[in-house]
Amino acid sequence: xxxxxxxxxxxxxxxxxxxxxxxxxxxxxxxxxxxxxxxxxxxxxxxxxxxxxxxxxxxxxxxxxxxxxxxxxxxxxxxxxxxxxxxxxxxxxxxxxxxxxxxxxxxxxxxxxxxxxxxxxxxxxxxxxxxxxxxxxxxxxxxxxxxxxxxxxxxxxxxxxxxxxxxxxxxxxxxxxxxxxxxxxxxxxxxxxxxxxxxxxxxxxxxxxxxxxxxxxxxxxxxxxxxxxxxxxxxxxxxxxxxxxxxxxxxxxxxxxxxxxxxxxxxxxxxxxxxxxxxxxxxxxxxxxxxxxxxxxxxxxxxxxxxxxxxxxxxxxxxxxxxxxxxxxxxxxxxxxxxxxxxxxxxxxx
Numbered sequence: 001x002x003x004x005x006x007x008x009x010x011x012x013x014x015x016x017x018x019x020x021x022x023x024x025x026x027x028x029x030x031x032x033x034x035x036x037x038x039x040x041x042x043x044x045x046x047x048x049x050x051x052x053x054x055x056x057x058x059x060x061x062x063x064x065x066x067x068x069x070x071x072x073x074x075x076x077x078x079x080x081x082x083x084x085x086x087x088x089x090x091x092x093x094x095x096x097x098x099x100x101x102x103x104x105x106x107x108x109x110x111x112x113x114x115x116x117x118x119x120x121x122x123x124x125x126x127x128x129x130x131x132x133x134x135x136x137x138x139x140x141x142x143x144x145x146x147x148x149x150x151x152x153x154x155x156x157x158x159x160x161x162x163x164x165x166x167x168x169x170x171x172x173x174x175x176x177x178x179x180x181x182x183x184x185x186x187x188x189x190x191x192x193x194x195x196x197x198x199x200x201x202x203x204x205x206x207x208x209x210x211x212x213x214x215x216x217x218x219x220x221x222x223x224x225x226x227x228x229x230x231x232x233x234x235x236x237x238x239x240x241x242x243x244x245x246x247x248x249x250x251x252x253x254x255x256x257x258x259x260x261x262x263x264x265x266x267x268x269x270x271x272x273x274x275x276x277x278x279x280x281x282x283x284x285x286x287x288x289x290x291x292x293x294x295x296x297x298x299x300x301x302x303x304x305x306x307x308x309x310x311x312x313x314x315x316x317x318x319x320x321x322x323x324x325x326x327x328x329x330x331x332x333x334x335x336x337x338x339x340x341x342x343x344x345x346x347x348x349x350x
Contacts, residue, residue, distance in 0.1 A: 275301030291325025299345030
């Protein structure tokens, strides 16, 4: 991390977390972020669901909720970027404070509740997206919707023309009863509607499914069965957790979803378990904050990985550090590319 970035990170961590997040977005919009673009090599180049990526390290949804920093993010080193979540209508989300920094644990708890500008505003920004790169949108449902399942299809229909992939997010803990849609019957019905909307696009795109880390073995098996039969192109494992095991920070008991370092083991075990039940490609998310952790996710069964919370503690330069480190790890272990390493260390997580 450069000295200027270190000073900036100290300053941002000294103020309210949500204000700090907004300032980080503003700094990127002002051109204060990296400009070199993603680091790549023959080992790092990879593909998932037919999408070609310069490296396997992506930005998870939640950082750029409203697609307002697409151009600067395209230069920050990510192999792909996911924005959102977007809902059909704008909504303010839950009352503040709703984001808590758990510095002792290198973690965060949020209960945002899908605060966003709505699909129309987000679609207009996506229409002006940078050329090249891989950009996806996390699909959500309005809190007061009478038919949440149909909301996902609505957002896809409105925004799909400007996307490379879309993610069905039924795993946020911050919208009441949303996680109920992870049940086998409800999930199958929801995905059927999304797939129908996707088929009606002029250019159908890969559809990903994002699941929670707090699923039982039986529930993971149900998700795998749905993934195998629904036509989804990948499963993102995982979203935030409701667990608070082992936390030290003062705000550890705040309501919401926990992300960051404490989630790493839990999410990786779900990822590894899921990889034994489906041949659908997996995206590993949860606690990735180093090249070693990104590599561990790949060895556990992930084709690519995503991160977000680690940026709060490591800064945006962390992306380049992880991609370059991952390249060295692949070379060290004799893997010609990322695909060759996928699942090679799964057993230690089962």
